[in-house]
Amino acid sequence: MTIVGARPQFIKAAATSAAVRRAGISEVIVHTGQHYDQSMSEVFFNQMGIPHEDYNLGVGSGSHAYMTAAILQGIERLLEEVRPDAVLVFGDTNSTMAGALAAAKMHVPVGHVEAGMRSFNRLMPEEINRVMTDHIATWHYCSTQNAADNLVREGITSGIEVTGDVMTDAVMQFSQKAVFPPAVLADADLQAGRFITMTCHRAENTDDMTRLASILAGIARISASTPVVYPVHPRTLSRLTESGLCLPTGVIATGPLSYLDMLALMKNSAAILTDSGGIQKEAYLLGVPCVTMRDETEWIETVESGWNALSGADADAIAACVEAAMKPGTRATRTPLFGDGHAADRIAAHLLAELTSSKSTI
Numbered sequence: 001m002t003i004v005g006a007r008p009q010f011i012k013a014a015a016t017s018a019a020v021r022r023a024g025i026s027e028v029i030v031h032t033g034q035h036y037d038q039s040m041s042e043v044f045f046n047q048m049g050i051p052h053e054d055y056n057l058g059v060g061s062g063s064h065a066y067m068t069a070a071i072l073q074g075i076e077r078l079l080e081e082v083r084p085d086a087v088l089v090f091g092d093t094n095s096t097m098a099g100a101l102a103a104a105k106m107h108v109p110v111g112h113v114e115a116g117m118r119s120f121n122r123l124m125p126e127e128i129n130r131v132m133t134d135h136i137a138t139w140h141y142c143s144t145q146n147a148a149d150n151l152v153r154e155g156i157t158s159g160i161e162v163t164g165d166v167m168t169d170a171v172m173q174f175s176q177k178a179v180f181p182p183a184v185l186a187d188a189d190l191q192a193g194r195f196i197t198m199t200c201h202r203a204e205n206t207d208d209m210t211r212l213a214s215i216l217a218g219i220a221r222i223s224a225s226t227p228v229v230y231p232v233h234p235r236t237l238s239r240l241t242e243s244g245l246c247l248p249t250g251v252i253a254t255g256p257l258s259y260l261d262m263l264a265l266m267k268n269s270a271a272i273l274t275d276s277g278g279i280q281k282e283a284y285l286l287g288v289p290c291v292t293m294r295d296e297t298e299w300i301e302t303v304e305s306g307w308n309a310l311s312g313a314d315a316d317a318i319a320a321c322v323e324a325a326m327k328p329g330t331r332a333t334r335t336p337l338f339g340d341g342h343a344a345d346r347i348a349a350h351l352l353a354e355l356t357s358s359k360s361t362i
């Protein structure tokens with residue numbers, strides 16, 4: 001049983017679902033409904049060829065406690081009905097943690113894809129979800145050796161597999177299909193290599209008006225001379241509307257984009273400005289310098305390699321980091337930090353071996 005619910009998980013599941021099915025494992029997909037807009041959910045299933053979900057819990061938005069409790073109840077019911085041999089969860093959302101907890105309590109083994117990531121900042125809801133999920137999962141599929149080392153430091157020593165990152169699989173599979181400029185931006189007159197792509201949606205940036213205002217001030221300095229394309233996340237849109245804060249001149253705002261449109265934009269950007277976890281990796285994989293509007297990152301390899309800089313939410317730091325990122329540079333040659341594009345096949349092969357051996361011992 002594969003459990004997904006939020007946008008980044010659909011991208012990861014596109015890779016694993018294909019690999020699991022290639023390996024001959026029967027898969028039941030459960031969508032928790034955490035993300036429900038067409039542009040945040042369905043478009044990914046359609047564009048990336050993910051089989052349509054078998055069940056949708058329809059939990060929608062709400063507080064962390066509401067979402068977690070609704071997913072726990074829904075998954076428990078489905079586990080009783082479907083009786084899967086294993087559950088697969090992804091990343092660090094409420095859907096990940098609640099899905100893993102429901103399964104672990106019913107003694108169903110849990111595989112955690114993207115295990116061992118740590119920001120070491122427990123103020124992030126995602127960090128709580130990562131730690132909880134890793135400590136109840138049976139198999140930990142790590143993107144990097146660094147992630148595996150984090151688990152060992154927390155006393156988790158069994159079931160660790162360094163597989164590479166399934167997002168590398170997705171970038172390698174889909175980036176050739178990404179057409180620039182995306183049709184939704186046909187009128188924007190974007191020149192390849194002469195604009196910035198930005199995203200901003202993390203709770204710590206959007207729900208704190210001082211930080212959000214400071215981020216907008218930083219962007220204003222960049223967008224005065226370089227177009228900044230900004231697909232606005234629904235969370236940020238509602239915060240902007242509530243607060244009366246405005247996007248600066250020179251920002252080209254769109255709704256949430258599909259995976260292929262996002263890849264096309266990122267690939268052709270002079271630099272990427274983000275607070276997303278996955279986009280930091282995608283920037284590295286596409287060879288585009290990245291500036292991350294956070295105080296720490298789980299993906300430290302991208303910073304150590306010189307391809308990513310942490311600016312926090314300070315306006316001056318954001319403007320300075322983006323200016324530095326846009327300079328043709330002395331960055332290290334990129335090495336395959338996040339695997340070779342076959343992470344999902346490794347996960348599927350491991351799952352098949354585990355499922356086969358557990359059946360043969362019954």
Ligand code: UD1
Nearest residue numbers: 006007034035036037040061092093094095125126234235
């Ligand atoms: C989740 C994850 C976060 C991930 C993010 C990706 C947790 C704790 N956090 O945050 O790690 O980076 O998704 O987007 O699980 N909304 C819509 N339509 C939708 C989805 C959301 O309008 O399809 C609105 C909701 O009403 C809500 C806000 O956007 O106000 C929440 O969005 P988002 O930050 O994506 O979702 P989370 O579930 O909080």
